[in-house]
Amino acid sequence: MDQTIRMAIIGGDARYLDMIKKLNENDNLSMELVGFDQLDQGFAGVKKTNFSGLEVEKLDVVVLPIPGINENGMIDTVFSNDHIQFSEDWFKRLPNHTTIFTGITTPYLEKMIQKTAMHLIPLMNRDDVAIYNSIPTAEGTIMLAIQHTNFTIHQANICVLGFGRVGMSVASRFHALGAKVAVGARNPADIARITELGIQSFHMDDIIAYTGQCDILINTIPAKVVTEPALKELKLNALVIDLASKPGGIDFLYAKKRGIKVIHALGLPGIVAPKTAGEILGNIINQLIITDKK
Amino acid sequence: MDQTIRMAIIGGDARYLDMIKKLNENDNLSMELVGFDQLDQGFAGVKKTNFSGLEVEKLDVVVLPIPGINENGMIDTVFSNDHIQFSEDWFKRLPNHTTIFTGITTPYLEKMIQKTAMHLIPLMNRDDVAIYNSIPTAEGTIMLAIQHTNFTIHQANICVLGFGRVGMSVASRFHALGAKVAVGARNPADIARITELGIQSFHMDDIIAYTGQCDILINTIPAKVVTEPALKELKLNALVIDLASKPGGIDFLYAKKRGIKVIHALGLPGIVAPKTAGEILGNIINQLIITDKK
Numbered sequence: 001m002d003q004t005i006r007m008a009i010i011g012g013d014a015r016y017l018d019m020i021k022k023l024n025e026n027d028n029l030s031m032e033l034v035g036f037d038q039l040d041q042g043f044a045g046v047k048k049t050n051f052s053g054l055e056v057e058k059l060d061v062v063v064l065p066i067p068g069i070n071e072n073g074m075i076d077t078v079f080s081n082d083h084i085q086f087s088e089d090w091f092k093r094l095p096n097h098t099t100i101f102t103g104i105t106t107p108y109l110e111k112m113i114q115k116t117a118m119h120l121i122p123l124m125n126r127d128d129v130a131i132y133n134s135i136p137t138a139e140g141t142i143m144l145a146i147q148h149t150n151f152t153i154h155q156a157n158i159c160v161l162g163f164g165r166v167g168m169s170v171a172s173r174f175h176a177l178g179a180k181v182a183v184g185a186r187n188p189a190d191i192a193r194i195t196e197l198g199i200q201s202f203h204m205d206d207i208i209a210y211t212g213q214c215d216i217l218i219n220t221i222p223a224k225v226v227t228e229p230a231l232k233e234l235k236l237n238a239l240v241i242d243l244a245s246k247p248g249g250i251d252f253l254y255a256k257k258r259g260i261k262v263i264h265a266l267g268l269p270g271i272v273a274p275k276t277a278g279e280i281l282g283n284i285i286n287q288l289i290i291t292d293k294k
Numbered sequence: 295m296d297q298t299i300r301m302a303i304i305g306g307d308a309r310y311l312d313m314i315k316k317l318n319e320n321d322n323l324s325m326e327l328v329g330f331d332q333l334d335q336g337f338a339g340v341k342k343t344n345f346s347g348l349e350v351e352k353l354d355v356v357v358l359p360i361p362g363i364n365e366n367g368m369i370d371t372v373f374s375n376d377h378i379q380f381s382e383d384w385f386k387r388l389p390n391h392t393t394i395f396t397g398i399t400t401p402y403l404e405k406m407i408q409k410t411a412m413h414l415i416p417l418m419n420r421d422d423v424a425i426y427n428s429i430p431t432a433e434g435t436i437m438l439a440i441q442h443t444n445f446t447i448h449q450a451n452i453c454v455l456g457f458g459r460v461g462m463s464v465a466s467r468f469h470a471l472g473a474k475v476a477v478g479a480r481n482p483a484d485i486a487r488i489t490e491l492g493i494q495s496f497h498m499d500d501i502i503a504y505t506g507q508c509d510i511l512i513n514t515i516p517a518k519v520v521t522e523p524a525l526k527e528l529k530l531n532a533l534v535i536d537l538a539s540k541p542g543g544i545d546f547l548y549a550k551k552r553g554i555k556v557i558h559a560l561g562l563p564g565i566v567a568p569k570t571a572g573e574i575l576g577n578i579i580n581q582l583i584i585t586d587k588k
Contacts, residue, residue, distance in 0.1 A: 091544050135472070146433050147566075151567050172470060173470075177467060177470065273440075273444060275444040
């Protein structure tokens with residue numbers, strides 16, 4: 001019985017190189033790369049091809065770029081000048097059992113799900129991927145905090161807003177570096193966990209009472225939580241780092257008006273640790289393929 | 295009885311601004327600044343003056359720049375174009391009880407000690423200052439490690455050489471960030487302490503057996519300890535950070551020949567946290583003056 005899994009990786013950025021290296025450790029996998037023609041580097045046993053050369057009807061797994069497919073059916077290809085455009089027909093040619101990996105889902109992909117039998121896995125939505133990625137995100141935040149202040153993290157007053165997958169990793173690391181951390185949350189279980197870790201907690205309703213002491217304010221909540229009253233209390237030389245995806249959680253206009261330095265830091269894993277970020281994706285895809293096979 | 299301590303701060307860099315701010319919290323201190331004429335900023339109650347305007351005979355404390363006085367009797371003045379030159383006569387005009395603070399001692403200062411009654415305190419030689427400064431040094435090392443690698447500190451193999459004042463702060467912080475740290479030392483008490491912290495230890499004689507696994511090698515030992523045999527084992531994409539003062543502890547020539555990236559990171563406290571570095575100096579001087587008075 002043929003145990004070989006046929007995979008096409010179509011487009012992607014620098015992170016995908018270490019993902020491919022990781023996937024290539026899986027002997028049951030036969031990989032083809034599309035959109036990597038300008039890449040000098042090769043991978044033993046992995047074939048580079050072009051979009052029209054793919055035997056679509058034989059693919060078990062397709063890996064799309066992190067941002068998915070845009071409204072015109074197009075994808076980003078960092079390592080190619082080719083314009084790659086998907087169509088409804090292309091998706092209909094895939095076997096019914098095919099799994100499609102993407103970073104995030106898009107309206108175009110949502111439409112394709114409804115029209116075809118394909119199984120779509122938006123990797124960045126997964127809890128495990130978000131938690132693994134929270135490690136390079138937290139390290140990138142530490143780097144920014146050291147670069148953009150003239151004082152040490154040690155003994156600094158750090159407010160972290162939110163205690164989700166990113167907030168927990170960020171708060172515990174700043175705490176480990178000797179900062180005086182206070183975490184704002186709403187969920188009583190989160191407040192309990194923050195306390196268990198030996199970190200100060202507060203309810204988000206009381207945010208205004210805490211921002212005044214902050215040397216660094218780090219937001220992880222994807223909602224406008226840092227509004228004018230909270231910013232008004234902030235020291236003028238405080239640093240604000242917003243880790244929440246667009247549009248972020250800060251009233252940027254008001255912060256600018258007050259002259260407060262705000263860094264909206266997006267995509268830190270790809271910036272500070274592309275190798276680790278790629279390996280995280282490779283590991284998860286490998287796990288999911290094996291689970292699928294069982 | 296007049297409890298006022300008359301202090302002159304003569305020259306200095308950006309760190310001295312936060313040192314002056316800290317010293318200015320001491321109400322018993324009357325400060326005069328020399329070599330700060332180009333500084334826009336003022337400090338309440340602190341007088342800026344020029345070198346010839348000082349009433350040398352009345353000074354209780356003199357604070358010199360971190361690098362001390364050079365062989366020609368000159369000092370660095372970052373905030374002035376004046377050339378300030380000391381003489382043996384100048385030092386002889388000081389009262390016998392005067393305390394002189396400098397960062398490091400120099401041959402010129404050593405000569406003056408022998409010829410006058412002055413009491414010289416090289417701050418950077420002090421254990422407490424070195425330990426406080428090891429905090430911004432460790433944070434600067436973390437920043438460099440994040441900036442100059444494409445993987446996370448978390449789960450990376452980090453070798454730290456030396457477990458003195460800097461080595462201990464560096465090793466414990468990388469350990470706290472989830473790295474797999476191994477520390478090389480010689481002293482059995484150091485090996486015991488490393489083990490107590492839950493960190494792997496090895497004897498410096500066995501260094502060659504450890505460098506091969508290193509993703510990041512951090513040296514804190516001020517002696518040529520990382521020689522050709524140790525560098526030969528290192529992965530080509532490993533990062534070497536040398537924190538030992540000049541001439542450092544790495545065979546830089548051989549490392550370059552092998553294409554290994556080496557960062558000789560000196561003066562990190564002044565670079566990543568000048569405010570904290572200045573406050574450390576201000577706190578220590580304040581403590582020493584008060585102790586002197588008792």
